Structure formats: structure tokens, C-alpha cells
Amino acid sequence: MIVWLRRPLLLPQRQLYRLYSTQPSPESSFQSLPPEWEDELPALSDFTQLPHKDFGKNQLIETNEEFKRALRRILRQFPAITYAFAYGSGVFPQSDGSTSRVTHSPHPNPPEAILNWQKGGGKMIDFIIATRFSQHFHSLNLSRHRDHYSFLGSFGSAVVSHVQDAYGAGAYFNPYVTVDGTMIKYAVVSFDTLHRDLSNWDTLYLAGRLHKPVKILFEEPNIRVANQRNLLSAVRCALLLLPPTFTEKELYSTVTGLSYQGDPRMDYGSENPKKIDNIVTHQIRNFRILYHDLIRSLPNISYVDQQTIRRPDWMDDTKMDLKLCQDMGAQPRGNMVRRLPKSFREKVYFLYQRKFGIPGREFQEMLEASKDEDAKGGLKKPVGGDFDRRIAGEKxxxxxxxxxxxxxxxxPSTVQSIKGILTAGPIRGWQYLQEKRAKGKEKQS
Known part of the structure; x- marks a missing residue:
């Protein structure tokens, strides 16, 4: 049962500091991470209930105002939006525009702001739209935009919403749709599916898209909090994959690559094999905006060159690739294992259960004890237990x-790809797949 609170419950400041081995860095660009934020689980009714007035503003990546307005005009054609963002190479470049091979725009008659932002070449713009009630959204959207849907639309909103929620990652894609003279692809997801993936990493399909810079166009306070946890979880997971010292680009490439591991599009040549490197190289400043405060909030990771990050303009130096280091001790790494999203953490636990040969009943008792610790006082346990530390010590x-x-x-990615043939329709689905494969082959040549 969800209890709606007027204000977040706050522990005394000194008590909270004792739970953590460090405080947020005074060099942080804004104090958006008060020490208790990660352990609070209120359901918020508005943005005034966020842990801090600037909380989560690192997620609000800037574009120019005209482009943002053009994207919002597109989204106003759709009903019942709770949260929405635009993402991908049509929003944030993944290559040098001066060397682009694009010879024509997919947009029939786009606003000038979109042409200017995409520097004339033009790419289809991708959106994720979250709504509280999927069937209600599709019912209204089918009456307005029946041509956006494949043959599945003929069966009505109940069938469409069932296909959306029951298979794959819980997204329903309509590609090659023209809105306001602009070619777009949009996915509809339920609010609960999005919130759950950000919090637990059930599929990483939606959470992984938000690991990278995106343009958030419609906001919701509970999603902002869940996404802040999602971003911090991405840093922790990347640290568990990285050596004691590494560079910014290695960190951001590891974070970006999480949602591509196991994605069939990467395995079968439907994605550019250099996609991750292109994203990070051409968006390094936005990655810094997104992750810098989160990095500074963790006690076990630091920049090697502290003087550089004190410069007010250091984030603008895109040629620089700063070094970082992390504490490889069993205790801090055990804490990171303990803080991984619930569904994902349990997968790691199960892998080590098999490796260590822990009997099923003993293992279930351990998991139940872990759940009890999570529930104490409404707070997560801030430090890893014996099992977490044992895992952390394994090579x-x-x-x-x-x-x-x-x-x-x-x-989920495999099923979602197969589902895309149905939701897009055979012709548009095949067209999308062929274009992806052609781009992948072009980049390899």
C-alpha cells in the first residue's frame, strides 16, 4: 500500500551524517544531493516535496529554446502525458556534423528550429511517452491518430495496451510517424513500468535510455527521484566493472554500454558497433552535467586532479579526459553491491549462490533477512552485509x-524487437530493421 505524505520524513542532520562516511562535496555545482535523499521513499504530489529545490536538475540537459519548444509542440498532439523525453542522435549528435553523410532529411516539412538544430541533415526524432493509464491513452490516441498504428489498432485500445504491457519491456512503439512536419518514432509506456525499471532495473530497457543524456520535456517528481537513483545505480554498477583507476570516458562508456549488453541489435549488426564511443565522445560535456554531482556524492570514488574540477569552466573542455580512482576494498565495494537496484542485485546474488553452492533454503533466509533490513524505519541499510562483502572480495x-x-x-530486448514488427506493422518494422543494419554496415566500412 502506498502512503501519500505531505512532506518527506527527515532524520536529524547529525544522525544522517553518521550513516555515511562522507558528506556531499562542497565543490558540487549545486547541493542537489542532501545526505538522506537516497533512503527516502515518499510518494510525491508536487515538486516542492523534493529533498532539495535543485534536486535532480542535473537531469535537465539543455538544448536551445526554439528546439525545445518545437519538440513540445509535437508532444502536444498526444493525450494524457505524465512524463516524456526525446533521445537519440536526432536530439543529441553522435557524430561530427561537418562530416555527416546524410544527404536528405526524413522530415517532410519540419519547423526551422529542428532543421537548425540538426544542421540541415536531419534524423528521425525518438520520444518516450509515459502515461498513467495506457488503455485510456491508446483509446484517445487511436481516435486522433489511427494512422500511427499498425493493424493492431483495429482491435482497439484494450488489445494495444495488453500488447504494450504484457510482452518485452512494456513499451509500444509507433515509428515513421509524421507530426508537425517532423518524422518521429515514439514509444508509449505506463508510468508504473517506467518507475519500476528506474527503481529496480527489471529490464534496463527504459532505465538504460535515461543513463545517457536525454531531453526531458514533461516532468513528474516521483520519476525525477527514481531517475536520480537510476543514475547513481549506473555509476555504482560501472565501478564494479572498472579497475582501480580509469578515465571519465571509460566510466561513461561503461555506463552507456550497460543497456547494450545482450541487446540483439548489437549482436546482429542492427546498431553501429562504434555507437557507444560516438555517444560519449560527442556528448562528454552533457555526461559531466548528468553525473558529476553523483560522482562527488560517493565516498569511494574521486578525481585524481582535484584542482581541475575546481575551475568554473572545466566541463566545457571537451578534449580533456580526467582520471578517476576508486577504493577497491571489500567494505566499500560490498556497500555498492548492497545498493544495486533490487531486481538486478538479486541476479548477482543468485549467480554467487550457484558459485558458492549455498543451499536454497539458507539462501532464501538470507534474502528475507535482507528485505527486513530494507524495511527498517523506512530506510535501506547503508552498508553491505557479510554476503555483500564476500562477493566484493571475489576476483x-x-x-x-x-x-x-x-x-x-x-x-526483454529480444522480445521487444520481435514485438516491434507487430506494433510497427511488417512493412515499417522491416524498413526500420533494414535502415539500422545499413547504418551499422556503413560505420564498419
Whole structure:
């Protein structure tokens, strides 16, 4: 049962500081991470109930105002939107525009702001739209935009919403749709599915898209909090995969690559094999905006060159690739294992259950004890237990974490890709697949 609170419950400041081995860095660009934020689980009714007035503003990546307005005009054609963002290479470039091979725009008659932002070449713009009630959304949307749907639309909103929620990652895609003179692809997801994936990493299909810079166009306070946890979880997971020292680009490439592990599009040549490197290289400043405060909030990771990050303009230096280091001790790494999203953490636990040969009943008792610790006082336990520390001391931890990522991503992504043929229709689905494969081959040549 969800209890709606007027204000978040706050522990005394000194008591909270004792729960953590460090405080948020005074060099942080804004104090958006008060020490109690990650352990609070209120259901918020408005943005005034956020842990801090600037909480989560790192998620609000800037574009120019005209482009943002053009994207919002597109979304106003759709009903019942709770949360929405635009993402992908049509929004944030993944290559040098001066060397682009695009010779024509897919947009029939786009606003000038979109042409200017995409520098004339033009790419289809991708959206994720979250709604409280999927069937209600599709009922209204079918009456307005029946041509957006494949033959499935003929069966009505109940069938469409069932296909959306019951198979794959819970998304329903309509590609190659023209709205306001602009070619777009949009996915409809339920609010609960989005919130759950951000919080638990059930599939990483939606959470993984938000690991990268996106343009948030419609906001919701509970999603902002859940996504802040999602971003911090991405950093923790990446740290478990990385060596003691690494660079910014290695960190952001590891974060970006999480949702591509096990994705059939990568395995079968439907994605550019250099996609991850392109995303990070051309969006390094936005990655810094997205993750810098989160990095500074963790006690076990630091920049090697502290002087550089004190410069007010350091984020704008896109040629620079700063080094970072992390504490590889069993205790801090055990804490990170303990703080992984619930569904994903249990996959890591199960892998080590098999490795250690722990009997099923003993293992279930351990998991139940862990759940009890989560529920105490409404707070998560801030430190890892004996099992977490044992896992953290294993040399194969990076391989096991990578395997858990693969298990999380592979099946939902595979089913979602197959489902896309139905939701897009055979012709548009095949067209989309062929275009993806052609782009992948072009980048390899």
C-alpha cells in the first residue's frame, strides 16, 4: 500500500551524517544531493516535496529554446502525458556534423528550429511517452491518430495496451510517424513500468535510455527521484566493472554500454558497433552535467586532479579526459553491491549462490533477512552485509556483474524487437530493421 505524505520524513542532520562516511562535496555545482535523499521513499504530489529545490536538475540537459519548444509542440498532439523525453542522435549528435553523410532529411516539412538544430541533415526524432493509464491513452490516441498504428489498432485500445504491457519491456512503439512536419518514432509506456525499471532495473530497457543524456520535456517528481537513483545505480554498477583507476570516458562508456549488453541489435549488426564511443565522445560535456554531482556524492570514488574540477569552466573542455580512482576494498565495494537496484542485485546474488553452492533454503533466509533490513524505519541499510562483502572480495565480480546485466537486458530486448514488427506493422518494422543494419554496415566500412 502506498502512503501519500505531505512532506518527506527527515532524520536529524547529525544522525544522517553518521550513516555515511562522507558528506556531499562542497565543490558540487549545486547541493542537489542532501545526505538522506537516497533512503527516502515518499510518494510525491508536487515538486516542492523534493529533498532539495535543485534536486535532480542535473537531469535537465539543455538544448536551445526554439528546439525545445518545437519538440513540445509535437508532444502536444498526444493525450494524457505524465512524463516524456526525446533521445537519440536526432536530439543529441553522435557524430561530427561537418562530416555527416546524410544527404536528405526524413522530415517532410519540419519547423526551422529542428532543421537548425540538426544542421540541415536531419534524423528521425525518438520520444518516450509515459502515461498513467495506457488503455485510456491508446483509446484517445487511436481516435486522433489511427494512422500511427499498425493493424493492431483495429482491435482497439484494450488489445494495444495488453500488447504494450504484457510482452518485452512494456513499451509500444509507433515509428515513421509524421507530426508537425517532423518524422518521429515514439514509444508509449505506463508510468508504473517506467518507475519500476528506474527503481529496480527489471529490464534496463527504459532505465538504460535515461543513463545517457536525454531531453526531458514533461516532468513528474516521483520519476525525477527514481531517475536520480537510476543514475547513481549506473555509476555504482560501472565501478564494479572498472579497475582501480580509469578515465571519465571509460566510466561513461561503461555506463552507456550497460543497456547494450545482450541487446540483439548489437549482436546482429542492427546498431553501429562504434555507437557507444560516438555517444560519449560527442556528448562528454552533457555526461559531466548528468553525473558529476553523483560522482562527488560517493565516498569511494574521486578525481585524481582535484584542482581541475575546481575551475568554473572545466566541463566545457571537451578534449580533456580526467582520471578517476576508486577504493577497491571489500567494505566499500560490498556497500555498492548492497545498493544495486533490487531486481538486478538479486541476479548477482543468485549467480554467487550457484558459485558458492549455498543451499536454497539458507539462501532464501538470507534474502528475507535482507528485505527486513530494507524495511527498517523506512530506510535501506547503508552498508553491505557479510554476503555483500564476500562477493566484493571475489576476483570475478566484474564478470558476474556483466553476466547479470546480460541476463537483465537480453530477453526483454529480444522480445521487444520481435514485438516491434507487430506494433510497427511488417512493412515499417522491416524498413526500420533494414535502415539500422545499413547504418551499422556503413560505420564498419
Amino acid at each position: 570475478d565480480l566484474p564478470e558476474m556483474v556483466a553476466k547479470a546485466v546480460n541476463q537483465t537486458v537480453k530477453w
